[in-house]
Amino acid sequence: MALVSPFCxxxxxxxxxxxxxxxxxxxxxxVLIGPPGAGKGTQSSRLAAHLGVPHLSTGDxxxxxxxxxxPLGDQAxxxxxxxxxxxxxxxxxxxxxxxxxxxxxxxxxxDGFPRTVRQAEALDAYLHGRGTPLDVALELAVPDDEVVxxxxxxxxxxxxxxxxxxxxxxYWTATRPLLDYYRQRGLLRSVDGLGTMDEVFARLxxxxxxxxxxxx
Ligand code: AMP
Numbered sequence: 510m511a512l513v514s515p516f517c518x519x520x521x522x523x524x525x526x527x528x529x530x531x532x533x534x535x536x537x538x539x540v541l542i543g544p545p546g547a548g549k550g551t552q553s554s555r556l557a558a559h560l561g562v563p564h565l566s567t568g569d570x571x572x573x574x575x576x577x578x579x580p581l582g583d584q585a586x587x588x589x590x591x592x593x594x595x596x597x598x599x600x601x602x603x604x605x606x607x608x609x610x611x612x613x614x615x616x617x618x619x620d621g622f623p624r625t626v627r628q629a630e631a632l633d634a635y636l637h638g639r640g641t642p643l644d645v646a647l648e649l650a651v652p653d654d655e656v657v658x659x660x661x662x663x664x665x666x667x668x669x670x671x672x673x674x675x676x677x678x679x680y681w682t683a684t685r686p687l688l689d690y691y692r693q694r695g696l697l698r699s700v701d702g703l704g705t706m707d708e709v710f711a712r713l714x715x716x717x718x719x720x721x722x723x724x725x
Contacts, residue, residue, distance in 0.1 A: 517605040517635045537562055537717070538641060540619040540632075542687055543649030545676045546659040546668075547702045548709060552649065553620035555710055559719075562616035565607055567600060567624075574603070589667055592675030594683055597627050604628075608635070624684045629691070646691035647716060649709070651702040653677060 537560050543549050550566060557564035571589060574582030581603060585595045594600075604622055607613070623629040636642050651659075656677065660668040667676065691697040698716040702709055714720065 517609060517631075537616045537618070537645070538636065538643050539617075539645045539647060539717075540623065540643065540691075541621075541647045541649060542684065542691075543702060544651055544653070544656045544680045544684075545673065546656040546663065547649040547651040548659075548706070549620050549649055551706060552710060552713060553618055555706075556713055557618040559714070560616065560618065560717075562618050563612050564618050564620060565604070565613070565622070566620040567604060567622040568620075570603055570607065571595060571600075590672070592667055592672035592679065594624055594679050597625055597631075600624075601628060601631050604632075605635070614641075623687060624679075626686055626690055629687055643696060645698055645717065646687070646696045647713060648688055648697060648699040649702040649713075650699055655703065 541549050541553050541556075550568070553566065554564050571582070571585045575586050575589070576582070581599060584599060588595045600622065604619075608617060608619075619632075623632055633643065657673060660673050661670075667673075688697060688699075700709065700712045700716050704712075
């Protein structure tokens with residue numbers, strides 16, 4: 510299967526580019542998975558700051574590309590406006606350009622990526638090729654009715670009811686299978702996404718085996 514080729518090609522060759530910085534502790538490469546409106550964006554940016562790794566949100570990257578009217582943004586727009594997933598090739602290409610930047614070599618938090626098994630396989634192939642596999646896949650679990658309620662309040666363009674229904678459908682059909690994918694690899698940790706922002710954040714830290722001195 511040509512899973513690596515659309516995504517990043519060959520991994521870096523220099524030993525200095527492989528793996529965590531020597532002596533640096535707690536390096537983390539993690540992905541956060543959850544339905545739209547689960548709070549992934551808010552929790553990810555807080556978690557990334559706490560862990561000292563870059564926060565990479567594919568949703569934000571795509572919205573920026575749309576606002577800047579780049580070719581990628583123009584291609585992605587129709588999918589996003591309909592609540593559909595942007596095709597894997599486009600997303601893999603975009604993520605590839607970002608995660609090969611030096612600031613990602615010592616860790617990263619991926620938010621909203623991967624969203625399909627194919628994306629997860631491509632990410633795994635790239636990270637394994639560098640000798641720096643994923644540490645953990647965090648699931649932020651929120652029931653559908655709560656998701657609909659939250660998105661209704663948020664009011665973003667792609668939060669209109671019909672689009673929300675389509676986004677949930679995409680989550681259930683394309684993204685939820687990732688939970689099994691990561692469970693089978695022993696990487697999945699599920700966290701209850703209901704509660705206050707601080708409560709959920711404390712749960713995420715616990716799931717990572719970290720204490721939460723200032724967050725509860
Ligand atoms: P988000 O802000 O993560 O909910 O993403 C907003 C929209 O961007 C999604 O509904 C998708 O249309 C698109 N999108 C974001 N990340 C991905 C991805 N990894 N694969 C495909 N489409 C994506």
